[in-house]
Amino acid sequence: MTPSEFRAAVEVARLSASDIHELLGVDEQTRRRLAAGEQPVPRCVALCLWLMAAYGVSILEARVLADDPSVATPA
Numbered sequence: 001m002t003p004s005e006f007r008a009a010v011e012v013a014r015l016s017a018s019d020i021h022e023l024l025g026v027d028e029q030t031r032r033r034l035a036a037g038e039q040p041v042p043r044c045v046a047l048c049l050w051l052m053a054a055y056g057v058s059i060l061e062a063r064v065l066a067d068d069p070s071v072a073t074p075a
Contacts, residue, residue: 001046003037009049
């Protein structure tokens with residue numbers, strides 16, 4: 001994933017810096033490096049972003065899929 005693809009996927013998926021940190025474990029400094037091309041995007045991060053962007057997975061849906069205990073799911 002190129003830096004421009006990273007930035008585009010983040011934008012399409014409508015992820016904030018805190019969302020990226022929470023869901024993907026990427027801190028702010030690393031996020032800036034990935035977006036600038038100073039560091040390669042890890043394959044697992046790229047895959048998650050591509051899938052979220054391609055399938056329109058919202059942050060709430062991603063939290064449910066990640067089994068986030070703070071998200072109440074219907075019984």
